[in-house]
Amino acid sequence: MKKKKIHLTNILLAIIGVSIAFLPFILKNVQEERLLNHIFVSDFQTEEKQVNDNQTTSIEEKLKLIVNHYDGNENIAIIEKSNDETKRAEYLSKGINEIKELQNKGLFPQIDMQPEFTIINSNIKTFLNTQHPQHTVTIWEAFFSTNGVEINISMDTQTNKIYEYRVSPNNNKPLSITDHDQTTTKLANYFNVKVSEKKLIDKRTEKIYTLADEDVFISFFSDRYFASFYLIPAFEAEKRPF
Amino acid sequence: MKLFWKIFYSTMIVSVSCFSIGSYILIDSAFQDSIKREATSVFEENDILRYSLQKELREASVSDFYFADEKNKESASNEELLITVASSLTIYESGGELTFRISNQDGDIVYDNFNEDLSNDAVTQVSNQSKGYQVKNVNGKYFLHAMTPLQLHGDLFYIENFREISDIFASKNDQWTMYMYITLLMIGIGAIVMLVTAWLLTKPIYKLSKATKQIAKGNFEERTIVSSYVEVEELSRNFNFMAEHIEEMISQLKEANQRQETFIGSISHELKTPLTTMIGYADMLRSKKLDSEQTFMAANYIFQEGKRIEELTMKLLDLLVLKKRDIETKPIKTTAFFSPLQQYMEPIFEKANIDFYVEAEEAMILIEPDLMRTVCTNLLDNARKAIDHDHGEITLHGFIHQNDYHIRICDNGKGIQAVEMGKITDAFYMVDQSRARVQGSVGLGLAICSEIIHLHKAELTFDSEFGKGTCVTVIIKGVKR
Incomplete structure (x- = not known):
């Protein structure tokens, strides 16, 4: 009788031991059942999440948003707006007017701006800093051609200023822009910024970066068949290998 | 139950309990942390969606980008405005395109660019002052479903976005599988180790028990030499000391018994000698007719021997009294x-x-x-x-x-x-x-x-x-x- 009792105790203890070892599996399943389909609710302050668009964003801040996004900054989100033919025509019209404005200021006057344009590709992108949602910039990126001339522009839809401009005449008509300083001054005039003496020269590409208003560098480059300019914020220019 | 089995089971149960509780806490806390991290990320994405939609909605109200003519714009309901804006946007963040869904306050989906068939029955549980998330399993895939309210000119909508978290569940399942293997291995190895340990621990006690039985049988020379660990060594030493002491006491008791027997023998002898003389002379007085001199001599012997017995008994009495x-x-x-x-x-x-x-x-x-x-x-x-x-x-x-x-x-x-x-x-x-x-x-x-x-x-x-x-x-x- 006593031996039987001892055997029973042994079996019971062994079962307890094994049950304890596999108890976490039961707990895991219970916990998983409770987690699935259970809604976890917490307070949400709607006001805090409102975007205040009243604040104006400076050129440097706008440029930073664009550059930071292409540098892989996780806080920058892009909103791409699909646009129909009407909208594209509207932005194209604004873009052509701005190119004409550039020509009026003496920049790239050689380009023959014919009234017939073919839009090859265009996008409307809003760059938004999720940490500071009041900082946004909406850019119209377009690639179009006119009379054999191919043009790439990045235009701020709010101010219509062109931040990036590339032109390559396909008709083998040389651009022959030689006076770099004069062109840079004209660009500064267009952007309403003051150029300084500070220049950075990228030895690999021979591009010259000229500091304007301490925050922005203007880069202008041209050869016989190609000309471009763009703006970059000072912090980004100074990071580049020169 | 034997001490051997008590040691074995108690150690095994305690170690298995500690291991299983520890593993559960570790795996579960890692899982919960991952879920919380993912919840934070999914709400951050939701914020991006919110900012984007709000910005575009504001723009839509002031520009004619979304509506071809003013008439259409004025007649559009908030829901139509929201659908038009949402469907014209593609939102990217560092992880790629953000998929999302918009529901109205009744829980009806008004816009959806998320391809999975996920119910939004929980949406109505979220008020305009709260946000919520839930974990869902759809066809073996796990999703984190976040919901936040969006107020648009008095109408309440919900922005819902999703993040697949099947990897977290897969990782958790892998950890549990690993736990199972380790537990089985631990039980196996632990059982062998504990059986040996329990045997080593109880062996000296069995030896002592055996020696105790020998002493109980009267074999007082039995001694144990145990040198396994301090406590048992001390017990063994104390046992030997006790055995020596008992042996000594037994020997003393034997000697005392011997002395007592000798003492009784001596008393008997000391009493018997004068009594023999007294009986002899008394018999002589009784059986023969003696002259007066012989009679005196016989009576004198009897008297003297009687006095000796008296002296003896008095002294014995003194000795007994003194001892107590x-x-x-x-x-x-x-x-x-x-x-x-x-x-x-x-x-x-x-x-x-x-x-x-x-x-x-x-x-x-x-x-x-x-x-x-x-x-x-x-x-x-x-x-x-x-x-x-x-x-x-x-x-x-x-x-x-x-x-x-x-x-x-x-x-x-x-x-x-x-x-x-x-x-x-x-x-x-x-x-x-x-x-x-x-x-x-x-x-x-x-x-x-x-x-x-x-x-x-x-x-x-x-x-x-x-x-x-x-x-x-x-x-x-x-x-x-």
Whole structure:
């Protein structure tokens, strides 16, 4: 009788031991059942999440948003707006007017701006800093051609200023822009910024970066068949290998 | 249940419990952390969606980008405005395109660019002042579904976005599978290790148990030599000590029993001898007609032997009483102690033609005077009995030596042989039995002295040279001058 009792105790203890070892599996399943389909609710302050668009964003801040996004900054989100033919025509019209404005200021006057344009590709992108949602910039990126001339522009839809401009005449008509300083001054005039003496020269590409208003560098480059300019914020220019 | 199994099961259960609880806490906390991290990310994405939609909605209200003409714009409901704006946007963040869904306050989906069939039954549980998330399993895939409210000109909508978290569940399942394998391995290895450990721990106890059984059977020489670990070693040592002590006590008990038997034998013998004489003479008086001289002689024998028996019984009584007695000592001046003793003994020694000298240094001794007098009387009487010539001399010398008081009684009698020195304090032991009987001795004097000395916590020493005499010293502890 006593031996039987001892055997029973042994079996019971062994079962307890094994049950304890596999108890976490039961707990895991219970916990998983409770987690699935259970809604976890917490307070949400709607006001805090409102975007205040009243604040104006400076050129440097706008440029930073664009550059930071292409540098892989996780806080920058892009909103791409699909646009129909009407909208594209509207932005194209604004873009052509701005190119004409550039020509009026003496920049790239050689380009023959014919009234017939073919839009090859265009996008409307809003760059938004999720940490500071009041900082946004909406850019119209377009690639179009006119009379054999191919043009790439990045235009701020709010101010219509062109931040990036590339032109390559396909008709083998040389651009022959030689006076770099004069062109840079004209660009500064267009952007309403003051150029300084500070220049950075990228030895690999021979591009010259000229500091304007301490925050922005203007880069202008041209050869016989190609000309471009763009703006970059000072912090980004100074990071580049020169 | 045996200690072996108790050790085995308790250790196994405790270690398995600790391991399983620890593993559960570790795996679960890692899982919960991952879920919380993903929830934070999904709400961050939701914020991006919110900013984007709000910005575009604001733009839509001031520009005609979304509506071809003003008429359409004015007639569009909030829901239509929201759908138009949402469907015209593609939102990217560092992880790629953000998929999302918009529901109205009734929980009806109004816009959806998320391809999975996920119900939005939880949306209505989220108020316009709260946000929520839930984990869903759809066709074996796990999703984190976040919901936040969006107010648009008084109408409530919900922005819902999703993040697949199947990897987290897969990782958790992998961890549990690993836990299962490790647990099985641990139980296997642990069981072997614990069986060996429990065996090593209980082996010395079994050895001790075996030795105990041997002792219980009467084999008192049985000892254990266990040197496994400190506690058991100590137990083993204590066991051996106990066994030695028991063996010693048993031996002492045997000796005491032997002594008792000898004592009883001696009493019987001491009683039988005078009784035989008395019976013989009484029988002679009864069976024969004797003349007056013979009658006196026979009666005298009977009387003398009767007195001897009386003496014997009195002394035995003294001895028995002394063995069960506690004494009360008091300080006594040595002069006050020795003077009456000298006066009592002098006539006896004069009669025996023995010179008796007493020389005692003055001091205060702590004794029970009557008992100590018995000791001295016995020792002086023994000295008298030891003298078998005409120029007998007995001295009693009391002196202080190293804080003790020594009473030294010396005689120039026949002395004691060295072989007999160890037995003289035994009851009924007589050096010269025939002579002692003639002198009326019963052999209990020194046994009584020894008992009294023991009660005084004093010492009794003998110094004898056969043929020249004996000196007996009583050393009384503690003395005041």
